[in-house]
Amino acid sequence: MKLLVPVKRVIDYNVKPRVKADGSGVDLSNVKMSMNPFDEIAVEEAIRLKEKGVATEIVAVSVGPAKAQETLRTALAMGADRAILIESDAEVEPLAVAKLLAKVAAEETPGMVILGKQAIDDDSNQTGQMLAALLGWSQGTFASKVEVSGDAVAVTREVDGGLETVNLKLPAIVTTDLRLNEPRYASLPNIMKAKSKPLAQKKPEDYGVDIAPRHTTLKVEEPPKRSAGIKVADVDELVAKMKALGVAA
Amino acid sequence: MKTLVWVEHEGGALKDATLAAVTAASKLGEVHLLVAGAGVAGVAAEAAKIAGVGKVHVADDAAYDHALAENVAPLIVELMGHHDAFVAPATSNGKNIAPRVAALLDVMQLSDILSVESADTFTRPTYAGNAIATVKTSDAKLVITVRGTAFEKAAKDGGSGSIEAVSSTGDKGLSSFAGAEIAKLERPELTSAKVIVSGGRALKDGPTFEATIFPLADKLGAAVGASRAAVDAGYVPNDYQVGQTGKIVAPEVYVAVGISGAIQHLAGMKDSKTIIAINKDEDAPIFQVADIGLVGDLFKIVPELTEKL
Numbered sequence: 001m002k003l004l005v006p007v008k009r010v011i012d013y014n015v016k017p018r019v020k021a022d023g024s025g026v027d028l029s030n031v032k033m034s035m036n037p038f039d040e041i042a043v044e045e046a047i048r049l050k051e052k053g054v055a056t057e058i059v060a061v062s063v064g065p066a067k068a069q070e071t072l073r074t075a076l077a078m079g080a081d082r083a084i085l086i087e088s089d090a091e092v093e094p095l096a097v098a099k100l101l102a103k104v105a106a107e108e109t110p111g112m113v114i115l116g117k118q119a120i121d122d123d124s125n126q127t128g129q130m131l132a133a134l135l136g137w138s139q140g141t142f143a144s145k146v147e148v149s150g151d152a153v154a155v156t157r158e159v160d161g162g163l164e165t166v167n168l169k170l171p172a173i174v175t176t177d178l179r180l181n182e183p184r185y186a187s188l189p190n191i192m193k194a195k196s197k198p199l200a201q202k203k204p205e206d207y208g209v210d211i212a213p214r215h216t217t218l219k220v221e222e223p224p225k226r227s228a229g230i231k232v233a234d235v236d237e238l239v240a241k242m243k244a245l246g247v248a249a
Numbered sequence: 250m251k252t253l254v255w256v257e258h259e260g261g262a263l264k265d266a267t268l269a270a271v272t273a274a275s276k277l278g279e280v281h282l283l284v285a286g287a288g289v290a291g292v293a294a295e296a297a298k299i300a301g302v303g304k305v306h307v308a309d310d311a312a313y314d315h316a317l318a319e320n321v322a323p324l325i326v327e328l329m330g331h332h333d334a335f336v337a338p339a340t341s342n343g344k345n346i347a348p349r350v351a352a353l354l355d356v357m358q359l360s361d362i363l364s365v366e367s368a369d370t371f372t373r374p375t376y377a378g379n380a381i382a383t384v385k386t387s388d389a390k391l392v393i394t395v396r397g398t399a400f401e402k403a404a405k406d407g408g409s410g411s412i413e414a415v416s417s418t419g420d421k422g423l424s425s426f427a428g429a430e431i432a433k434l435e436r437p438e439l440t441s442a443k444v445i446v447s448g449g450r451a452l453k454d455g456p457t458f459e460a461t462i463f464p465l466a467d468k469l470g471a472a473v474g475a476s477r478a479a480v481d482a483g484y485v486p487n488d489y490q491v492g493q494t495g496k497i498v499a500p501e502v503y504v505a506v507g508i509s510g511a512i513q514h515l516a517g518m519k520d521s522k523t524i525i526a527i528n529k530d531e532d533a534p535i536f537q538v539a540d541i542g543l544v545g546d547l548f549k550i551v552p553e554l555t556e557k558l
């Protein structure tokens with residue numbers, strides 16, 4: 001089966017985001033950008049399914065600015081076979097991304113779409129579930145294990161109380177959690193090879209999808225700052241402080 | 250505005266996360282509840298007693314057992330014919346179901362809200378809580394998930410909602426529940442605990458984590474949490490993880506032991522009332538948010554602390 005893997009270009013997870021002084025957003029100029037970490041896990045999972053002989057082809061898709069090509073090249077260097085960039089300079093909300101992905105899925109007819117559970121910039125955690133709704137497919141969110149057998153897939157999910165396994169009819173949507181796998185680094189030869197893998201360039205209009213935003217961000221602020229407190233010298237002093245807080249008898 | 254709150258329940262009992270969602274919904278208008286599941290008459294009766302609740306819609310069907318989104322979402326969509334907002338707690342179940350509802354209604358979801366500013370404007374955390382966005386929606390209907398630590402819990406009694414059965418939208422045949430490994434908690438639940446003791450990578454391995462952190466937690470009647478590094482290394486199960494992509498907590502006291510304080514970890518605990526950090530590195534970022542810090546070797550400090558408390 002074919003696998004579709006949506007990947008988003010986001011601020012690198014090691015960078016501490018800085019809110020712009022005018023409250024209009026987060027300052028992304030001269031900031032390192034990378035593939036959303038959960039999407040790396042999604043790409044890795046797709047590659048492993050191909051290595052196991054379950055999947056035959058991996059198509060990476062990104063919705064974003066021209067620079068999102070770099071993110072797609074990373075996916076290709078890891079092992080994806082081809083890529084589709086749906087270029088938009090405007091920010092595209094999860095609902096519109098899901099609509100675009102639904103169109104791509106209709107064209108490509110994948111057996112599974114593997115997404116990240118959450119983009120670490122908008123922290124929405126909704127695109128995968130929305131895509132499942134639009135396609136009328138099953139969904140295995142927050143996956144820590146994915147096992148395909150025949151026309152079904154068993155997905156073990158990280159839930160509040162522990163782990164849960166669901167059986168899903170294929171085609172299905174899977175969203176990745178942190179412990180699904182450890183993504184590989186692309187080797188230098190593979191990075192070179194990725195440069196010649198096919199990357200199709202599209203626009204939202206090509207799919208006839210209205211990407212007009214439904215949300216308007218009125219302002220963006222820093223959270224209330226916590227200031228560093230005091231350091232105590234030893235355990236006795238800590239015990240005294242904890243007693244004062246009422247946490248210890 | 251008429252709101253519909255999805256009631257989370259487990260083992261025949263209502264889950265506390267629902268109560269914060271009710272409070273958020275009550276800021277928008279009339280609160281109706283949806284209890285969906287198999288054999289949920291008891292949960293419905295409990296839900297009807299929540300303060301301020303109007304109607305309780307009850308859908309009792311095996312198809313709704315285990316809260317499978319494929320089956321529950323169509324039911325909610327049907328009820329949204331006569332409600333203006335759907336509200337769910339931002340728990341793993343809430344996060345699984347709500348966006349499926351939103352897309353079926355052609356609505357952008359407002360994820361993890363921190364406050365209700367007005368009927369169409371909300372605040373929500375982005376960038377691991379480093380940027381709080383005030384967002385106004387233009388959608389006719391609202392779909393919202395609620396951060397539990399940001400709203401008071403509605404009172405569990407005092408209400409007298411009317412209970413109304415709704416007919417099932419059936420099993421869509423897309424998914425089925427196969428099993429679960431739900432840890433039996435001997436300690437308070439992370440998201441509702443007053444005190445939390447969390448351990449990080451420094452705890453070495455599972456047995457060392459248990460031998461070091463558990464006695465201190467038990468002394469304090471605390472829940473136990475962990476950093477991602479501790480969970481990834483298998484010291485404790487995944488449901489212990491606190492952070493951007495784990496559980497969001499805000500206890501009275503949070504004790505971070507051998508945790509460096511990466512932004513993804515801070516995202517899950519920096520709204521705690523008092524933060525205590527124990528770390529051997531005096532420059533560890535955790536000390537920038539800690540109210541009380543003690544620099545030193547945790548393997549010396551923690552046993553001594555447990556002993557002296």
Ligand SMILES: Cc1cc2nc3c(=O)[nH]c(=O)nc-3n(C[C@H](O)[C@H](O)[C@H](O)COP(=O)(O)OP(=O)(O)OC[C@H]3O[C@@H](n4cnc5c(N)ncnc54)[C@H](O)[C@@H]3O)c2cc1C
Pocket residue numbers: 013037038120448449450451475476477478479490491492493494495496506507508509510511512513514517527528529530533545546547548
């Ligand atoms: C997409 C993504 C999501 C993430 N989500 C989360 C999340 O939800 N939650 C989370 O926690 N992390 C998350 N992380 C991981 C995060 O970036 C950090 O890697 C992680 O929090 C580090 O865990 P730690 O502090 O236990 O380990 P380290 O950073 O290795 O820190 C260990 C600390 O222990 C101290 N130490 C060592 N030995 C001793 C000793 N004997 N006595 C006292 N102190 C000692 C060290 O000084 C150090 O500060 C995420 C990362 C990514 C990319």
Ligand SMILES: Nc1ncnc2c1ncn2[C@@H]1O[C@H](COP(=O)(O)O)[C@@H](O)[C@H]1O
Pocket residue numbers: 006007008009036038039042061062063064092094097114115116117118119120122123124125126127128
């Ligand atoms: N612009 C985008 N391009 C490609 N994939 C995306 C995009 N936005 C979101 N996704 C996918 O949807 C997942 C969840 O994102 P979100 O719902 O925004 O938290 C991400 O991990 C990606 O797999």
